[in-house]
Amino acid sequence: MTDRTSQLELEQHEKTFLDSNELIINMGPQHPATHGVLRVILKLDGEKVLGTECVIGYLHRGVEKIAEHRTYTMFNPYVDRMDYVAAVSNGLGYCEAVEKLLNVEAPPRAKYIRVILTELNRLASHMLWLGTHALDIGAITPLFYTFRDREEVLKIFEKYCGARLTTHAFRIGGCVYETYEGFEREVKKFIDFVTPKIDEYEELLTTNRIWVERTKNVGRISAKECIALGVTGPVLRASGVKWDLRKAQPYAAYSELDFDISCACGKCGSRCELSSKRSERFLTVPSWRRSQR
Amino acid sequence: MVSRLKGRHGSGIREANTYLGQKYIVVDSSLIPELLQVLRDQELFDYCVDITAVHYPDREKQFDVVWILYSFTNNERIRVKAMFADGESVPSAVPIWPAANWLEREVYDMFGIRFEGHPDLKRILLPEGWKGHPLRKDYGIIQQDQEWVQINLGIESGQ
Numbered sequence: 001m002t003d004r005t006s007q008l009e010l011e012q013h014e015k016t017f018l019d020s021n022e023l024i025i026n027m028g029p030q031h032p033a034t035h036g037v038l039r040v041i042l043k044l045d046g047e048k049v050l051g052t053e054c055v056i057g058y059l060h061r062g063v064e065k066i067a068e069h070r071t072y073t074m075f076n077p078y079v080d081r082m083d084y085v086a087a088v089s090n091g092l093g094y095c096e097a098v099e100k101l102l103n104v105e106a107p108p109r110a111k112y113i114r115v116i117l118t119e120l121n122r123l124a125s126h127m128l129w130l131g132t133h134a135l136d137i138g139a140i141t142p143l144f145y146t147f148r149d150r151e152e153v154l155k156i157f158e159k160y161c162g163a164r165l166t167t168h169a170f171r172i173g174g175c176v177y178e179t180y181e182g183f184e185r186e187v188k189k190f191i192d193f194v195t196p197k198i199d200e201y202e203e204l205l206t207t208n209r210i211w212v213e214r215t216k217n218v219g220r221i222s223a224k225e226c227i228a229l230g231v232t233g234p235v236l237r238a239s240g241v242k243w244d245l246r247k248a249q250p251y252a253a254y255s256e257l258d259f260d261i262s263c264a265c266g267k268c269g270s271r272c273e274l275s276s277k278r279s280e281r282f283l284t285v286p287s288w289r290r291s292q293r
Numbered sequence: 294m295v296s297r298l299k300g301r302h303g304s305g306i307r308e309a310n311t312y313l314g315q316k317y318i319v320v321d322s323s324l325i326p327e328l329l330q331v332l333r334d335q336e337l338f339d340y341c342v343d344i345t346a347v348h349y350p351d352r353e354k355q356f357d358v359v360w361i362l363y364s365f366t367n368n369e370r371i372r373v374k375a376m377f378a379d380g381e382s383v384p385s386a387v388p389i390w391p392a393a394n395w396l397e398r399e400v401y402d403m404f405g406i407r408f409e410g411h412p413d414l415k416r417i418l419l420p421e422g423w424k425g426h427p428l429r430k431d432y433g434i435i436q437q438d439q440e441w442v443q444i445n446l447g448i449e450s451g452q
Contacts (some may be wrong), residue, residue: 057418063425064403069434100313227339227365230392248368269330 016089021045059234072172080166085128088121088157091170093288096251110174111253117160117169118252123194124153129179130201137214149197152190153249156183237261294336302328317372322354326384327373333389338362338371341390344397346404350430354378356406360386377406385410393395403428420445 028039037058043051045082063082067075079094080087092114099106106114131146154164159180161169205211221231223239236243244261246254294308295318305328308319320328332338340363347357354376363370377383385408386393397408398417406427408414415421424438435452443450 057416057420060418062427065432065434068430103313150387228389228391230341243365249370 010181022050023148029055030133072178076170076172077166080168083125085167086125087165087167088117091168092118092252095170095172102172104173106174106252108253110170113175113179114170115253115257117157118158118165120153120187120190124150127153132204134205134211137211139205140209141213142201145197145201145204149194152193156186156190159183159186297335298328298331301331315370316376317370319374322375322377322383325358326386326389329373329386329389332362332371332373336364337366338364338369339390340365341386341392342370342388343398344393344400346400346406346428348404348428348430352376354381356404358383358400358406358423366396372428379405382407384408385414387411403427 023044025042025044026039028036031099039055039058041053041055042049061081063078066078070078076091076094079090082090095106095114126144127150131143131150134140134142157167157169158164160183161167161177169177221235221239223236223241226232226236226239226241231239232243232245242261245251246259247261298309298318299306302320305317305321305324307321309315310317328342331373337416342361342363343359343370345359345361347359349355356377356379357374358377360373361370362373368446369389375383385397387397387408387410394412397411398414401408401411401414402416402418403426416423419427420441423441425432425436427436436449440449442448
């Protein structure tokens with residue numbers, strides 16, 4: 001399906017096409033490693049990418065329009081689908097936003113449950129990303145490792161609320177479920193289990209020459225560019241900015257927790273290392289909470 | 294900050310207030326984009342979090358365009374709102390924050406508000422050639438561009 005604008009763009013590019021070695025190639029919307037459908041129009045000179053244009057919208061579901069026709073409570077499960085590997089985190093953001101509008105606050109216990117589950121979800125989401133990222137650039141093994149370990153988080157979710165992906169774990173004003181019998185023990189067990197695994201992932205990748213060659217000095221982005229383009233989160237931290245929303249403007253129970261922010265030096269590889277380091281750091285969050293009990 | 298802005302722009306700042314702990318200012322549409330430039334350069338709002346719009350179909354100036362800004366230096370957020378009539382174009386903020394590029398395309402796509410000076414203003418989520426702007430309040434929840442669906446998807450209806 002080629003739409004009118006893209007054709008116009010291709011024609012514009014063609015003006016310079018003959019007097020250079022540039023080649024326009026269309027990638028997607030069905031890329032072999034599709035994790036969400038994206039079409040990229042690439043301007044190439046040999047193997048060098050000179051420019052890209054992204055065409056998005058293939059997964060646009062119009063949730064804002066749906067929200068216009070739903071109550072706050074009815075809309076709650078929809079946010080799980082916005083990023084279905086981070087449903088718990090989405091739910092937290094949505095519930096906190098509605099609570100702010102209603103001027104109500106969740107009880108402390110609910111806030112702690114929220115933070116524990118959200119951090120577990122963060123870890124599961126990082127694992128999925130790390131595994132598939134390595135897979136995309138040619139390393140198959142890490143995927144099996146990370147998916148095996150991510151399973152443990154999903155089991156905890158399933159026991160807590162009956163769902164593994166689209167959890168709908170929280171409700172506006174608090175949590176709908178109390179933690180199940182043995183929740184604390186299982187989370188603790190998981191942390192002991194997963195901590196050494198993170199070193200394992202790191203070793204699998206950072207000592208792998210192919211992975212290092214394919215990520216080193218690729219996709220450099222400076223801190224200034226990040227801020228100008230509105231890039232935040234791990235990518236911003238990987239560019240050397242020690243900034244984390246959970247520290248800068250804490251929500252849920254983060255203001256009571258003690259954790260570090262890691263940051264690095266702005267290239268693709270450092271974003272990966274950082275992400276695995278971050279996972280490690282945030283393992284300390286739920287364990288800190290338990291030591292207070 | 295508000296007094297500094299008021300000193301510079303006088304009555305153009307119509308309202309400066311806090312709602313549920315969140316700061317916002319309502320300004321005259323003629324102050325855009327100068328005021329945004331000042332907010333970035335002098336008040337250090339270096340991160341353009343979002344640009345969005347709200348449709349009030351019964352109002353004379355139907356649209357509120359909202360700029361949500363954050364300052365990494367001061368760890369501070371602000372919302373800037375200005376009213377625009379249907380068909381009136383809004384000065385683009387792309388020269389101020391490159392992040393505004395896609396955000397303005399989304400507002401154009403969803404509300405049909407044009408941004409003057411945008412380098413490449415076209416739809417971002419819906420296909421080019423689609424008729425209608427779905428986040429306007431008069432666009433129905435199951436409404437679609439039937440003609441587009443029939444021509445491009447070869448089916449009678451997307452419903």
